[in-house]
Amino acid sequence: MKGAADTKKVYLLAHPAGHSVSPAMHNAAFERLGIDAHYQALDVPADRLAATVESLRSAAVLGANVTVPHKLAVMPLLDSLSDAARSVGAVNTIVNRDGELHGDNTDAAGFTRALVDDAGVSLRGKKAVMLGAGGAARAVAYALLTAGVARLDVYNRTRERAEQLAGMFAHIGTIDPLLDDNLHDTVRGADLLVNTTTVGMGHVRNDLQEGDGASPLPLHSLPQRGFVCDIIYRPRKTKLLKDAEAQGLATQNGLAMLVYQGAESFRRWTGRDAPIEVMMEAADRGLG
Ligand code: NAP
Numbered sequence: 296m297k298g299a300a301d302t303k304k305v306y307l308l309a310h311p312a313g314h315s316v317s318p319a320m321h322n323a324a325f326e327r328l329g330i331d332a333h334y335q336a337l338d339v340p341a342d343r344l345a346a347t348v349e350s351l352r353s354a355a356v357l358g359a360n361v362t363v364p365h366k367l368a369v370m371p372l373l374d375s376l377s378d379a380a381r382s383v384g385a386v387n388t389i390v391n392r393d394g395e396l397h398g399d400n401t402d403a404a405g406f407t408r409a410l411v412d413d414a415g416v417s418l419r420g421k422k423a424v425m426l427g428a429g430g431a432a433r434a435v436a437y438a439l440l441t442a443g444v445a446r447l448d449v450y451n452r453t454r455e456r457a458e459q460l461a462g463m464f465a466h467i468g469t470i471d472p473l474l475d476d477n478l479h480d481t482v483r484g485a486d487l488l489v490n491t492t493t494v495g496m497g498h499v500r501n502d503l504q505e506g507d508g509a510s511p512l513p514l515h516s517l518p519q520r521g522f523v524c525d526i527i528y529r530p531r532k533t534k535l536l537k538d539a540e541a542q543g544l545a546t547q548n549g550l551a552m553l554v555y556q557g558a559e560s561f562r563r564w565t566g567r568d569a570p571i572e573v574m575m576e577a578a579d580r581g582l583g
Contacts, residue, residue: 301331302331302332302333303330303331303332303333303355303356303357304332304333304335304355304356304357305321305332305333305334305335305356305357305358305359305360305564306334306335306336306337306347306351306356306359306360307334307335307336307337307359307360307361307362308337308339308344308347308348308359308360308361308362308365308369309336309337309338309339309361309362309363309365310338310339310340310341310363310364310365311338312336312337312338315336315362316553316577316578316581316582317334317336317360317557318334318335318336319577319578319580319581320554320557320574320577320578320581321334321557321561321574322334322577323573323574323576323577324558324561324569324570324573324574324577327570327573328565328567328570330565330567332357332564332565339365341364341365341368344365344368344369344372345372348369348372348373348389348396349372351389351391351396352391352394352395352396353391354393354394356391357390357391357564357565358388358389358390358391358560358563358564359388359389360387360388360389360557360560361386361387361388361389362387366385366386366387366430367384367385367386369386369389369398370385370386370398372396373386373389373396373397373398374395374396374397375395375396375397375398376397376398376399377397377398377399377400379399379400379401379403379404379437380398380399380400382437382464382467383400383402383403383433383434383437384433384463385400385402385430385433385434386398386399386400387399387400387401387402387556387560388400388401388559388560388563390563390564399560399563400434401556401557401559401560401563402431402434402435402438402552402556403434403435403437403438403441404438404555404556404559405552405553405554405555405556405557405558405559406434406435406438406526406552406555406556407438407439407441407442408555408558408559409547409551409552409554409555410487410522410524410547410551411442412555413547413551413555414522414524414545414547414551416487416522416547418439418442418443418444418487419442419443419444420443420444420445421444421445421486421487422444422445422446422448422484422485422486422487423439423444423446423447423448423485423486423487423488423489424447424448424449424450424473424481424482424485424487424488424489424518425439425447425448425449425450425488425489425491426450426451426488426489426490426491426492426494426511426512427449427450427451427490427491427492427493427511428449428451428453428456428457428459428460428491429456429491429492429493431491431526432449432451432460432491433460433463435489435491435526436449436460436463436464436470437464437467439487439489440464440467440468440470441467441468443468444468444487445469446468446469446470446471447464447468447469447470447471448470448471448472448473448477448481448485449461449470449471449472449473450472450473450478450482451472451492452492454472454474457472457473458472460472478516479515479516482512482516482517482518483516483517483518483519484518484519485518485521486518486520486521486522487518487521487522487523487524488512488517488518488521488522488523488524488539489524489525489526490511490523490524490525490526490527490533490535491526492511493527494507494509494510494511494535495507495508495509495510495511495525495527495530495533495534495535496527496529496530496533497529497530508534509534510533510534510535510538511535512535512538514538514542517538517539517542517544518539518544520544521544522544522545522546522547523535523536523539523544523545523546523547524546524547524548525546525547525548525549526548526549526552527548527549528548528549528550528552528553528582529582531548531550531582532548533548536548550575550578550579550582551575553578554571554574554575554578555571557569557574557578558571558574561574
């Protein structure tokens with residue numbers, strides 16, 4: 296007879312544990328596939344991180360997700376790292392391999408699958424522009440360059456960070472920081488524009504459904520024909536995406552990336568392909 300004690304565990308290590316839709320998304324997927332496992336968000340302050348990671352070695356634990364602020368700090372606590380985790384410089388997924396903890400990064404694979412599988416965008420040989428040079432930008436840059444874009448231009452408010460990011464990935468493909476003077480023309484001619492800045496995002500203190508109403512680019516600087524992706528998912532439609540749609544451009548928000556990074560983690564923990572539709576519905580419902 297099986298009981299709750301047999302149920303495998305997956306945790307989200309976060310601080311604060313707050314508003315994540317991941318528990319709803321993964322528990323719906325476990326249920327759909329009849330996998331006896333449960334996903335739970337844990338509030339882990341920095342001084343509890345090492346002990347919490349150590350507890351993941353238990354045979355009852357399949358693994359974990361890691362999010363703000365632990366994606367970097369967790370790396371030295373693990374036994375091995377994937378190429379993606381090493382290149383991106385952050386871990387969002389831990390897999391318990393018989394007591395050995397393997398760190399991976401599924402944000403990059405999730406971003407690519409969202410664009411390719413969900414939006415039908417082809418990346419090989421394309422000219423891409425990325426706005427932002429923060430944590431998420433690293434995963435997006437790695438994803439785009441390993442998917443074979445012809446070039447990636449990076450624009451960031453703080454130029455030094457764009458230069459730093461370009462330096463990190465120059466060994467993988469053609470990536471350059473974009474200067475103010477060239478921003479307009481380069482974006483106009485791009486096949487793909489990706490926003491990874493927080494501009495346009497909703498905050499708990501304002502309306503999560505509306506966002507801050509700001510766009511990282513003026514209307515006249517949008518691509519002429521390219522695809523526009525904003526990895527923000529709260530709100531579902533940022534000002535940037537509304538502007539792009541008004542110009543007749545095809546767009547995608549961050550929900551698909553969120554779901555596909557989860558699906559990639561799910562596959563690593565369970566060895567099973569995740570039920571994408573079920574996870575998409577649960578995440579969508581979780582966003583309200
Ligand atoms: P982060 O590391 O804090 O980076 C923030 C970026 O936004 C930096 O490039 C920063 O520029 C820029 N920025 C912030 N305020 C700005 C302003 N007023 N004007 C211009 N640029 C500004 O954040 P992150 O972790 O990369 O997250 C970025 C966004 O991605 C968030 O909205 C997050 O929700 C989203 N995200 C989505 C997914 C998904 O699965 N869909 C996954 C991860 C993240 P400076 O360098 O000049 O400060």
